[in-house]
Amino acid sequence: MQVQRQNRFKAAMEVVRTELLAGDIWSTILRYPEELAPEMREARPGQFVGVYPKDGSRLLPRPISICRLVPEERTLRLVYRTVGAGTEEIAAMPAGSAVEVLGMLGNGYDTESMAGRRVVLLGGGLGIPPMLELAASLYGKAAPGSGQEVPSAAERKTAVTAVLGYRSAPLFLKEDFEASADAVYIATEDGSEGTAGNVLDAVRERGIRADVLCACGPLPMLRAVRDYAAEQGIPAYISLEEHMACGVGACLGCVVKTKHEDPHSHVKNARICTEGPVFPASEVEI
Amino acid sequence: MTGMEVEIAGVRLKNPVMTASGTFGAGQEYGEFVDLNRLGAVVTKGVSNVPWEGNPVPRVTETPSGMLNAIGLQNPGVEVFCERDLPFLARYDTRVIVNVCGHSEQDYLEVVERLAGESAVSMLEINVSCPNVSRGAIAFGQDPDCLCAITSKIRRAAAQPIIMKLTPNVTDIAEMARAAEAGGADAVSLINTITGMKIDIERQRFVLANRTGGLSGPAIRPVAVRMVWQAARAVKIPVIGMGGIATGEDAVEFLLAGASAVAVGMMNFHEPRTTENVIGGIEAYLRRHGIENVKDIVGAVQDQVF
Numbered sequence: 012m013q014v015q016r017q018n019r020f021k022a023a024m025e026v027v028r029t030e031l032l033a034g035d036i037w038s039t040i041l042r043y044p045e046e047l048a049p050e051m052r053e054a055r056p057g058q059f060v061g062v063y064p065k066d067g068s069r070l071l072p073r074p075i076s077i078c079r080l081v082p083e084e085r086t087l088r089l090v091y092r093t094v095g096a097g098t099e100e101i102a103a104m105p106a107g108s109a110v111e112v113l114g115m116l117g118n119g120y121d122t123e124s125m126a127g128r129r130v131v132l133l134g135g136g137l138g139i140p141p142m143l144e145l146a147a148s149l150y151g152k153a154a155p156g157s158g159q160e161v162p163s164a165a166e167r168k169t170a171v172t173a174v175l176g177y178r179s180a181p182l183f184l185k186e187d188f189e190a191s192a193d194a195v196y197i198a199t200e201d202g203s204e205g206t207a208g209n210v211l212d213a214v215r216e217r218g219i220r221a222d223v224l225c226a227c228g229p230l231p232m233l234r235a236v237r238d239y240a241a242e243q244g245i246p247a248y249i250s251l252e253e254h255m256a257c258g259v260g261a262c263l264g265c266v267v268k269t270k271h272e273d274p275h276s277h278v279k280n281a282r283i284c285t286e287g288p289v290f291p292a293s294e295v296e297i
Numbered sequence: 298m299t300g301m302e303v304e305i306a307g308v309r310l311k312n313p314v315m316t317a318s319g320t321f322g323a324g325q326e327y328g329e330f331v332d333l334n335r336l337g338a339v340v341t342k343g344v345s346n347v348p349w350e351g352n353p354v355p356r357v358t359e360t361p362s363g364m365l366n367a368i369g370l371q372n373p374g375v376e377v378f379c380e381r382d383l384p385f386l387a388r389y390d391t392r393v394i395v396n397v398c399g400h401s402e403q404d405y406l407e408v409v410e411r412l413a414g415e416s417a418v419s420m421l422e423i424n425v426s427c428p429n430v431s432r433g434a435i436a437f438g439q440d441p442d443c444l445c446a447i448t449s450k451i452r453r454a455a456a457q458p459i460i461m462k463l464t465p466n467v468t469d470i471a472e473m474a475r476a477a478e479a480g481g482a483d484a485v486s487l488i489n490t491i492t493g494m495k496i497d498i499e500r501q502r503f504v505l506a507n508r509t510g511g512l513s514g515p516a517i518r519p520v521a522v523r524m525v526w527q528a529a530r531a532v533k534i535p536v537i538g539m540g541g542i543a544t545g546e547d548a549v550e551f552l553l554a555g556a557s558a559v560a561v562g563m564m565n566f567h568e569p570r571t572t573e574n575v576i577g578g579i580e581a582y583l584r585r586h587g588i589e590n591v592k593d594i595v596g597a598v599q600d601q602v603f
Contacts (some may be wrong), residue, residue: 019330020327021330021568021569023572063567067362068361068362068364068566069359069361070359070362070514070515070563070564070566071359071364071566071567072566072567097359113569144542149577218588224351240419252355253354253355253360254354254355254357255357256357256359256364256366256566257320257565258566258568259326259327259328259329260322260567261320261321261322261326261327261565261566262319262320262340262357262366263341263351263356263357263366263368263371263375264366264368265354265355265356265357265358266351266354266371267354275373276348276371276373277373277374277377278349278351278371278373279350279581280349280350280351280371285326
């Protein structure tokens with residue numbers, strides 16, 4: 012299992028900007044207070060936050076993955092789909108307003124273990140946003156506009172390839188990935204851009220080679236990634252989602268079946284919010 | 298200085314605020330947000346004789362001003378609890394109340410007997426009211442004769458005072474409280490969740506894998522206040538009140554209705570610091586009303602004629 016970081020907080024953040032990216036996919040940039048700098052330094056890609064609607068009838072935090080974290084600007088970018096009244100309320104929060112955020116939740120990806128490898132990131136639909144922070148941390152810390160130079164490939168040694176799967180054009184976040192990965196490939200289910208099919212169709216069509224796979228997306232995609240990794244004999248780390256209540260491991264609402272007895276629960280169930288959301292694909296029953 | 302200390306079945310609590318079982322794990326997760334030393338007691342997640350896997354997912358879903366859960370009492374079993382969770386809780390200056398669950402009378406007795414030698418455990422809360430497990434649990438809590446019988450068997454086996462946790466899914470809560478008292482319960486706590494259901498109309502299917510779940514949160518608070526009032530009038534043993542408590546004012550409602558202590562449940566998920574906020578809120582209320590001791594408001598409206 013991945014290393015667990017204790018960098019939890021509940022704090023108010025300021026809405027900087029919200030924009031519609033495509034269809035019902037929104038991007039919201041939040042500015043976090045100075046005091047959270049230490050927690051944010053500890054943050055790792057694959058972790059997530061819980062965003063609280065203001066409406067008093069909607070009490071549970073909405074789990075949303077970190078799409079991008081820029082410590083120099085104290086900003087946290089969230090890209091999410093409006094699936095109901097809670098997320099619609101979040102998308103409608105005006106710039107300058109305050110929003111309560113519970114973070115940093117979950118284990119995140121162990122990027123240290125991927126250094127110097129050919130890492131292929133597979134994002135399907137709403138699984139695309141968390142792959143951006145992962146790409147950025149593997150590709151080099153420099154963020155667009157931060158003035159830092161992107162390290163050369165030789166210094167970096169890690170080769171980052173992003174394969175992004177969409178239902179159809181228009182695409183979202185593609186340009187952001189192009190600034191944070193060595194190569195970006197696109198797959199669309201309807202063939203409107205890139206490979207017609209899913210992310211693994213693109214991997215096969217383009218002959219993309221990997222030492223490590225990291226994936227987030229719908230369950231059928233994650234099952235296919237697990238099987239592909241097993242076939243190739245390479246590790247795959249997948250990020251899961253589930254209905255959640257507390258987000259911190261207390262309620263046991265969001266579990267996934269595991270191959271072996273989980274050391275915390277002592278049954279074959281792991282908490283997605285705490286032991287996950289990132290799991291080795293071979294360790295979970297999905 | 299306002300007096301916040303209360304006593305339940307001979308056990309002194311520094312204040313009347315505890316956690317509601319199943320919403321606080323065994324304290325570890327929320328220990329990152331809350332100073333556990335400030336709490337009157339930590340009531341643990343249900344503990345059974347052997348590890349329980351719980352129900353399939355989805356196990357939780359939000360509902361207006363509340364949520365439905367059907368966790369199914371997943372827990373690592375009493376041995377792991379005693380080896381790992383209890384030593385953690387024992388480090389804090391708070392009372393530990395262990396919630397005990399089982400499918401059969403024998404299951405409950407095994408846990409109660411295993412905990413008898415654990416001096417760090419101040420009280421036991423007996424869960425005869427979980428709506429989400431297929432055998433046992435709620436069945437013991439919905440028939441007064443059954444409830445009385447299991448209470449007296451557990452009472453004989455237990456080394457610590459026992460709190461019978463009552464389900465609201467009954468016609469007459471006063472009758473159930475009396476049955477627990479007759480069986481020898483040292484206290485009763487209520488309410489557990491109210492059985493509910495949510496249907497996803499777009500996919501035309503149940504939202505929870507268990508189909509039904511237990512409703513908790515502020516949505517159930519008025520029902521809980523009414524039931525606490527009815528139970529407190531029916532018995533002489535202390536009543537611990539819970540159901541959607543979010544603030545000190547909410548807690549005061551339960552105290553006025555007759556609860557000697559209160560528990561914070563679902564609202565921990567909304568605000569991890571709710572327990573501490575509730576303690577501060579009760580203190581502020583007492584100061585505002587010039588009341589010296591929290592015990593003075595327990596049951597203050599109980600026999601009032603409007």
